Amino acid sequence: MAQFRMHNPTHRFDVECDMTDHDAATLTTQREFSDTVRGIAVRDGTMYCATGGWTDGGHLYALDRDGTLRWRFDSVAGLAHENGGWIDSSPAVSDETVYVASKDTHVYALERETCAKRWQYQTRGRIASSPAVADGTVYVGSDDAHVYALDATDGTQQWSVRTGNMVKSSPAIVDNTVYVVSDDDMLYALDSETGSERWSLAVGGGQSSPTVVDGTVYVCGYDPDDARSLESMSGALYAVDAVCGDLQWKFQAADIIVTSPSVVGDTVFVSDLSGFVYAVSAKTGTQQWRLSTGDTIVAPPLVRSGTVYIGSKGHGVYAVSADDGGLLWRLETDDAVATVAPGEGRLYVGSYGCRLSAIMATPSDE
Incomplete structure (x- = not known):
């Protein structure tokens, strides 16, 4: 049995529960x-799994639901690249x-069925930003400090905008606006057609990707008002008006937040590096509950049908009630979890130990 402490504005209580409920x-x-499995996307029964590390370079795999390989794409430079x-x-x-x-500085467009290369575009820096596609355009950030807009059909550059640091x-992309955070600690709102800046706001940190819901941009980072050193300063969740860039509220977390927020209904779910998971009111920024896992968390919370799923570096996946933060179950994994993704009645878990696993949840979790 393990003990967790949760907090909300009205009362505190401890919850004891079975940490390895394999019936769930x-x-x-x-x-x-x-x-390492770095990213997962699922569409029409196919898993697209991105991997990368010093052992074997970078690859993108297309897999059937049972893990059978359909094709593999190798980044152009692999381990030969610096x-x-x-x-x-x-x-x-x-x-x-x-x-x-890829960190080989390229963006690739591949045919879904055959992996044939449609086009590739080279930036002037490594790329850790996931591409986003909207209205025939691919948007992506690069370590060369630029945000790029590329034609989705042929890869032609439509525009690029320089920020103050790596992206x-x-x-x-929402309502003809591109929202993106740079390592210069700024959140930018750019015109999706021209790249011209609509507004920018200091938010601290550049690893968290923004989430835009109902006219509000939610983004995480560290708290620049915290006077402590970067190693000990707290994290922050920001709610920003999507049109004008005004700060609506700021929520302070116990540690730096590197994951992206998940917004469901009137609640924002985030997690920090100290292993706390938070539910925060989307309207006011008031904490609704907090759960301590005791594990480092780098994967964004995934919310499905009233359950929050969290992958941790402590070799576990947690299922938590979205209503009150109660722990529903925890599954041990063989390795630290890098990413968790949804996929047609399953959860897919990518690990630092080079495994792709599937969680088959009970009907109540689906």
Whole structure:
């Protein structure tokens, strides 16, 4: 038995529960790779799995639901490239094309069924930003400090905008506006057609990608008002008006937040590096509950049908009630979890130990 402490504005209580409730869900290894599973996308029964590391460079795999290989794409430089050539982001999948970016400085467009290369575009820096596709355009950030807009059909550059530092955040595109965070600690709102800046706001940190819901941009980072050193300063969740860039509220977390927020209904779910998971009111920024896992968390919370799923570096996947933060179950994994993704009645878990696994949840979790 393990003890968790949760907090909300009205009362505190401890919850004791079975940490390995295997009656609730089962974990099955789908496939093993040579490097870390960095990103997963699922569409029409096919898993697109990006891997990368110093062992074998960068690859994108197309797999059937049972893990059977359909095809494999190798980044152009692989280990021969000075940056390792690995893929450190998630692919974007459209009707006929898979878009993926690599630390070999390229963005690739691949035919979904055959993996034939439609086009490639080279930036001047490594890419850890996941591409986003909207209205025939691919948007992506690069370590060369630029945000790029590329024609989705042929890869022609439509525009690029320079920020003050590397762009590892993945863009969000809503209402003809591109929202993206740079390592210069600024959140930018750019015109999606021209790249012209609509507004910018200091938010601290550049690894979290923004989430835009109902006219509000939610983004995480560290708290620049915290006077402590970067190693000990707290994290922050910001709510920003999507049109004018005004700060609506700021929520302070116990530690730096590197994951992206998940917004469902009137609640924002985030997690920090100290292992806390938070539910925060989307309207006011008031904490609704907090759960301490005791594990480092780098994968964004995934919310489905009233359950929050969290993958941790402590070799576990947690299922938590979205209503009150109560722990429903925890599954042990063989390795630290790098990413968790939804997929047609399953959860897919990518690990630093080079495994892709599937969680088969009970009907109540689906």
